Amino acid sequence: MAVIDLKLKKKPELPLEAESISPNKFAGKKAADIKKLPVYYGNEQLTIGDFFNVSGDGGEVDDIKINIDGDLSNIKRIGENMTGGEITIKGDVGMHVGSQMSGGKIFVNGNADDWAGAMLKGGELEINGDAGHYIGAAYRGYWKGMMNGVIKVKGKVGNESLSWVSGSKPGKRFPTLICGSAGSFLGIHSHGGTIIVEGDCDRCAGADQVRGTIVIKGKVSKILPSYKKIGEVKEIELMNGEIIKGKFTEYSGDHSVEKNHSKIDKKTEKVSNSSNGRLFVAA
Amino acid sequence: MSIEGLTLLTGRTINQGIALEGGKTSKENVRAAGICAIDIKDFKKLDCMVGTPVKITTDHGSVMVYSTISEEGPHPGIIFIPMGPWANQVVNPDSQSCGTPTFKGMKAKIEAVQNGKVLDALDLIKTLKEA
Amino acid sequence: MATKKIKTITDVPCPFCGTLCDDLEVDVQDNKVVEVRNACQIGTKKFFSSNPSKHRYEKPLIKDGDSYKEVSWDEAIDKAADILVKAKRPLLYGFSSTESEAQGKGVELAEILGSILDNTASVCHGPTLLAVQDVGVPSSTLGEIKNRADLVVFWGCNPVHAHPRHLSRYSEFVRGYFKKDGRHDRYIIVVDPRNTHTAQLADLHVQVKPDEDYELLNTLRAVLRGVELDAAEVSGVPMEDIKELVEKLKTCKFGIIFFGMGLTQSMSHHRNIDSAICLTRELNDHTKFLITAMRGHYNVSGANTVFTWNTGYPYSIDFSKGYPRYNPGEFSSCDLLIKDEIDASLIVASDPASNFPAASVKNMFKHPLIAIEPHETPTSAFADVILPPAIAGIECEGTAYRMDHVPLHLRKVKEAPGDCLTDREILQRLIEKVKEKKGE
Numbered sequence: 001m002a003v004i005d006l007k008l009k010k011k012p013e014l015p016l017e018a019e020s021i022s023p024n025k026f027a028g029k030k031a032a033d034i035k036k037l038p039v040y041y042g043n044e045q046l047t048i049g050d051f052f053n054v055s056g057d058g059g060e061v062d063d064i065k066i067n068i069d070g071d072l073s074n075i076k077r078i079g080e081n082m083t084g085g086e087i088t089i090k091g092d093v094g095m096h097v098g099s100q101m102s103g104g105k106i107f108v109n110g111n112a113d114d115w116a117g118a119m120l121k122g123g124e125l126e127i128n129g130d131a132g133h134y135i136g137a138a139y140r141g142y143w144k145g146m147m148n149g150v151i152k153v154k155g156k157v158g159n160e161s162l163s164w165v166s167g168s169k170p171g172k173r174f175p176t177l178i179c180g181s182a183g184s185f186l187g188i189h190s191h192g193g194t195i196i197v198e199g200d201c202d203r204c205a206g207a208d209q210v211r212g213t214i215v216i217k218g219k220v221s222k223i224l225p226s227y228k229k230i231g232e233v234k235e236i237e238l239m240n241g242e243i244i245k246g247k248f249t250e251y252s253g254d255h256s257v258e259k260n261h262s263k264i265d266k267k268t269e270k271v272s273n274s275s276n277g278r279l280f281v282a283a
Numbered sequence: 284m285s286i287e288g289l290t291l292l293t294g295r296t297i298n299q300g301i302a303l304e305g306g307k308t309s310k311e312n313v314r315a316a317g318i319c320a321i322d323i324k325d326f327k328k329l330d331c332m333v334g335t336p337v338k339i340t341t342d343h344g345s346v347m348v349y350s351t352i353s354e355e356g357p358h359p360g361i362i363f364i365p366m367g368p369w370a371n372q373v374v375n376p377d378s379q380s381c382g383t384p385t386f387k388g389m390k391a392k393i394e395a396v397q398n399g400k401v402l403d404a405l406d407l408i409k410t411l412k413e414a
Numbered sequence: 415m416a417t418k419k420i421k422t423i424t425d426v427p428c429p430f431c432g433t434l435c436d437d438l439e440v441d442v443q444d445n446k447v448v449e450v451r452n453a454c455q456i457g458t459k460k461f462f463s464s465n466p467s468k469h470r471y472e473k474p475l476i477k478d479g480d481s482y483k484e485v486s487w488d489e490a491i492d493k494a495a496d497i498l499v500k501a502k503r504p505l506l507y508g509f510s511s512t513e514s515e516a517q518g519k520g521v522e523l524a525e526i527l528g529s530i531l532d533n534t535a536s537v538c539h540g541p542t543l544l545a546v547q548d549v550g551v552p553s554s555t556l557g558e559i560k561n562r563a564d565l566v567v568f569w570g571c572n573p574v575h576a577h578p579r580h581l582s583r584y585s586e587f588v589r590g591y592f593k594k595d596g597r598h599d600r601y602i603i604v605v606d607p608r609n610t611h612t613a614q615l616a617d618l619h620v621q622v623k624p625d626e627d628y629e630l631l632n633t634l635r636a637v638l639r640g641v642e643l644d645a646a647e648v649s650g651v652p653m654e655d656i657k658e659l660v661e662k663l664k665t666c667k668f669g670i671i672f673f674g675m676g677l678t679q680s681m682s683h684h685r686n687i688d689s690a691i692c693l694t695r696e697l698n699d700h701t702k703f704l705i706t707a708m709r710g711h712y713n714v715s716g717a718n719t720v721f722t723w724n725t726g727y728p729y730s731i732d733f734s735k736g737y738p739r740y741n742p743g744e745f746s747s748c749d750l751l752i753k754d755e756i757d758a759s760l761i762v763a764s765d766p767a768s769n770f771p772a773a774s775v776k777n778m779f780k781h782p783l784i785a786i787e788p789h790e791t792p793t794s795a796f797a798d799v800i801l802p803p804a805i806a807g808i809e810c811e812g813t814a815y816r817m818d819h820v821p822l823h824l825r826k827v828k829e830a831p832g833d834c835l836t837d838r839e840i841l842q843r844l845i846e847k848v849k850e851k852k853g854e
Binding site for chain 1: 501502503504527528529544547548628629632633635636639640641643644645648681682685688689692696733734735740741742743744755757
Binding site: 133 | 379
C-alpha cells in the first residue's frame, strides 16, 4: 500500500483543475515529484505543491491510496481517468470528480458538485453527502455516457443524472446509480442503466428511456404520461440478476421514444409501440 | 391588495424592443419594460387603478413596476414582465447547470403599493451594486 | 439654402432580430438616417438611433471618479488591454449584434488571453444548441417554409412582438410559390400559456400550463406512435384535443415548428427542445416536418457559426488551458458570474446588465469592465472603459447569419460619427496591444 496524504493549504479563490491528482499520475513518483505535477488556476499553470502539502510516495497504480484533506469544493477533476487505486476525500469536492474513471475507488465524505462520475467506465464512486447535476452523465454531444461501474450517493443527486447511460446484459456491463433522492430527468435517454432511488424522485424520471430499470422507493412528483402501468409486483429482477423485494407498481416506458426513431414493422406496416424500459414505483 | 401563488413569465414585447433601441437609460424604457401585465380578472382582485405601482416578489428578489392590464389574456394566475433589468431582479438565476438561467415560471406574489417608486434602469443597477 | 441630397440605399438587411429582413430601404441625408421603409418599428428605431444623440458615444472614454473623461484611442486600448492581461479569468461576452469578422477577432483575442468566450446564446437558445448536439435537427431555410408549409406551429414564441415581420415574410401571411393564397393556404397553431397576440391571429391556440411543455411533447410523441395512454389530460390539455392535434400534425403536407424562449428559458430548458426535435423527426414517418429556432439577435447564429468553425464549439467556451473546451453550466457567463469566478469582462455588442439575472450582474460590476458599445446602456453606464464602435449593418459592412443560418451581406449606409471605429478594428487593436503586453 502506497499512501499519499495531501492537505490543502488554503481554499483557492478561483477553481483549480487538478486532474493530475490520481493514482495513475502519482504512480512511481516521490512526494517531491508529485508536488511538481501541474494544476490549472484560471489561465495560469501552477503546481500541486503551490496548493497542497504532500507526504508519501507513489508505487504501483493499484496499490496507491490518496487521502485528501481540506475544503476541496472548488477543486475539479480529481481522479479523472483513473484506472485503479483509491482516493479518499475528507470533505466536499468540486466538479468532475472521478469522471471517465475505469477502475479503482473514490470515496467522498462530503458533497460532490456537478458531473461526478461522468462517462464512468468502471470502478466505484461513493459520495456520503449530496451531489450536483449530471451525476454519471454523458458529456455534451455524447450519446453513450456511463458504460459500467457503480455510483452511490447517500443524499440527493441533481437533474439529468445518468443521462445516455449505456449498459448491456450480453456485454455484462451494468452501470448503476444508487442514491438517496433524485432531481428531474433521471436517466434521460437511458440505454440499459440501473437506477435505485432510496427516497423521492422529481418529475420526468426515465424520459426517453429505451431500456433499463429505474426503481423509486419513495414518492415520484409526477410520472411521465408516456409510461404505461403494467401491474403490481412483489419483487424486481435487476439487469445484473440481483433481486429487490418489496411492493412496487411496474410501468413500461418510455413509450414516446423509438430507438431508431422510425420503426415501421414490415409485416403489419404499423409503427411499433413496445418499450423495453421499466420504471418501478413503491406502492 | 395582494395576490399570492401566481406564475411569473418574462419575454419580449414590441414596445420593449423599440425602447431598447431608443436608449435603454431613457424614461421611455421604464414605461416599456418596467411594467407588469396582469390578467383582467386578477387585476380586479388587486383593487387598484391601472398604472399603480406593484411590488412583485419571488424567491429570488423583489421589484417595483407599473401595473397594466394584459392584452394577451385570458391567463388567470399568470403575470408577465417584459425582459430587462426589472424582470431580472426577480427571475431565477439558477440554470440547473445547463448554462441558461430560468427566466420563466417563477412563483410570484404581487402587491399594490400606492406610493411605490419605480426606479429607472440606471438607479436599479446602482441599487444592485450597493446592496 | 440648398438642402443636401438624399441618398437612397435599397436591399438593406436589418440588424435587429434573427429574421434578418433584407428588403429595407434607407434614406440618408447629410450622413443622417432620415427615413426607413419596409422595416418593422424596432428595425426602424435602430436605424434612427444611429444618428448622433446624447445617448450615442463618439469618443473613447475612461472612468474618472464619478464621471468619464474623453481619451485617445491609444490610451483607451492600452488601459483595456492592461485590464485583460492582468486578469486570471477574464470573460469575453456578447458578439451577437456585430458582424462575423468581428466575431472571429473575438475568438482570436479569447485564445490569446486564455479567457472564457461566450455569446448571447448563453441566455437564449443555448439549450437549443445542447439539444441539437444530442439529437440533431431536421430543418431548412426560411424560403422552403415560405413556399411549402401548410401547417405552422409557433411553440413558446411570440413573433408579433419579437420577430415582427416574420409572419409577413416567411410564415403566415406571405404568398409562397406553392402557397399562392397566403394565409388561407396555411393552418396556424400556437402553443403558449398566454393568449398572445400571435395566438390571437392563429387558427388554434393550445393553452399549455407554464413549465409543463415537456409532458405535452412527450404525450404527443407517444400518441403519434399509436400508444393508448392512461391520462385524461396532460399539461392542461384534454386527451381528445391532444389526439386531434396529432391528427392535424400527421395529415398536413409540410409542417414546421418555430419555437422560442417559452421552451428554452423555462424549467427543463434543453430537454424541451430535445423532445420537440424528436417529435419533428418522428412526424417524418408520416409526412414532411421541420423545426427551426427563432433566433433573437440578427447575428447570434453567426456568433455560433464563427465560434464553431474556429473552435469546434458554439458558445460557453473556455480557453484557460490554451485550447478550447466546452461545457455550458460550467463555462457559461451567468453561472460563472454568480459564483464570482470572473475577474474582468469585455462586453461586445451586448447589454448583460439588462439581460442577466441580478445575482450575475452584481458580481460582474465588482470587477473591471470594458464595453464596446455604441449607446449608453445599463452595462456601459458603469463600465471602466468605453470603446465606441461603428454600428454593424448601418455604419459597417459585414456578414450576418439569419436564424436559418443563411449568410447575408450587411450594408453600410452612412459613416459612423465622431471617432468611432468598427468592432473588428477595435478588437484587432486590442489583440495587438495584448500581444505586446504579453511579450509575444
